[in-house]
Amino acid sequence: MAEKETLGALERHFALQARGSTLRTEVLAGLTTFLTMAYIVLVNPAILGSTGMPIAAVAAATCLAAGFASILMGASANVPLALAPGMGLNAYFAFTVVGAMGVPWQVALGCVFISGVAFLLLTFAGIRQLIIAAIPPSLFAAVAGGIGLFIGFIGLKNAGIVVSNPATSVALGDLKTSGAALALFGLVLTAALTAWGVRAAILIGIVATTLAGWLVGAVHFTPQPYDLTVISQTAFHLDLAGVFGLSGSHGLGLFEILFVFLFVDLFDNIGTLMGVTRRAGLIDAQGRVPGLNRILLTDSIATIFGSLAGTSTVTSYVESAAGVQAGGRTGITAIVTGVLFLLAMFVAPYAQLVPLAATAPALILVGALMMAPLLDIDWHDPEIAIPAFLTVAMIPLTFSIANGLAFGLTAYAVLKLIRGKITRTDWLLLVLALLFVVRFAWLAAG
Structure with missing residues (x-):
């Protein structure tokens, strides 16, 4: 009886049946998303550790x-969107703000906190919602396809199938290496399971590839000393007074x-929200995305919470597209x-048990399947x-969803302006395009 009541409550809150899903499928999807994201548990400390923050x-x-952020997103907004410290922004935090500008990491965390508060205010004011409404549907379809190429490229790169090359930027890697060979095995297995209609294909592929890697000795793991209480070394260490005290060469740097x-x-x-x-x-x-306000509020709160915990x-x-x-x-x-x-907080170093070569096939496969929205353009x-x-092109080529959306939106606004199709309702579109142009000019000047 209690089990039926629980399932009934879940059905009422999450509308499982209406969305064509089941509790079992959702659990497997959550596990799949976690496995494709678990690398951040190792990569983020490695990047932020360069600032002097305790790894x-x-x-x-x-x-x-x-x-915290993923649970809040799922419970309040009812979307399969997981969150974590963002790649790219953590590198900017570590190598530019702290490394190049010489800002202490505690002050940099304060900047993250303030940006989260600003996000919250923009959401309450409805400005973020207006921005989303100003972007044409064709660009959202393009963003979805661009993200597909982006995460597919990340998967190929993580697998060693695609490598950097000074002459051609990228090139085919050595497929004889253990990582590339293991990833190709996982890709074939996962693709075959998907073609057969196996719902847990991606999860099975990740687990099977991990086991294969261990069996052939391609995965090496050295546990590091770890104690959960060490979080006190970063939690609540942000320095807000230091943010407002930045002066001299940091005066404009703060902005x-x-x-x-x-x-x-x-x-x-x-971009991620619309694509997923x-x-x-x-x-x-x-x-439109149902529950958009709750999604944006959760995103804002997540950034604030992360800065308090001690991360970018x-x-x-x-x-999340894998899930x-x-x-x-x-x-x-x-x-x-x-x-x-x-749960990973208690065993964070053991995230190394799942190698990048095992999650890479999932990213490649999901990237391929995310091309479908391009048909709507x-x-x-x-x-x-x-x-x-x-x-579509600039997202993977610049390794940035923001850059891709910036190029597309600016081009869309310029073409409408040249054709004389701009109306009063397009004022925000023009403002966004102008901001993008200013940003690119600023980056070029820097």
Whole structure:
């Protein structure tokens, strides 16, 4: 009886049946999302550790922030969108703000906190919602496809199938290496299971590839000393007074830091949100995302919470698409992912048990399957096709969802302006395009 009541409560809150999912599918999807994101538990401490932040403490803070944010997103917004400290923003935090500008990491955390508060205020004021409404549906379809190429490229790179090359930028890697060979095995297995219609194909592929890696000795693991209480070395160590006390060479630097944290997180988040929710079939006939306000509020709170815990900006993860491909359609997927991140706090170093070569096939496969929204773009209309192409191309080529959206939106606004099709209702579109141009000019000047 109690079990039926529990299932009934879950059905009422998460609308499992209405979204064509089951509790079992959601749990498997959450596990799949976690496994494709688990690398952040190791990568984020490695990056932020270069600032002098205690690595073990950052590992715990990473797990705590990702767990809290993902559970909050699933419970309040009911979308299969998981969050964690963002790649790219953590590098900017470590190598530019702290490394190049010489800002103490405690002050840098204060900047992250302020950017989170600014996000919260922009959300309450409805400005973030207006920005999303100003972006044409064709660009959202392009963002979804661009994200597919992006995460597919990340998977190929993690597997060693694609490597950097000074002459051609990228080139084919050595497929005889253990990582590349293992990833190819996982890709074939996962693709075959997907073609056969196995719902847990991605999860099975990750687990099987990990086991294969251990059996052939391609995975090596050396546990590091770790104690959960070390999180106290970063938690609540942000220095807000130091932020407002920045002066001299840091006077304008403060505005630059806050602008980048705001700008990149805003448009990375919008792009990820639209791409993943579109893939999950959660966008309505008018191209709107149900519960958008709750999603944006959760994102803002997540960044604030992350700065208090002791990590860089927390944002939505494109790897959530792996869980969606595994069948995740509700917030239960995100909640399961969050719970697993909280559990990972106790065994953070053991995330190395799943090698990148095992999660790479999942990213490649999901990237391929995310190409479908590109069919909705009218490629015969230059006003739509050119901005869409720039969006799709620039996301993977610049390793930034924000850059792709910036190029596409600016091109769309310029073409409408040249054709004389701009109306009074397009004022925000023009403002966004102008901000993008200013940003690119600023980056070029720097």
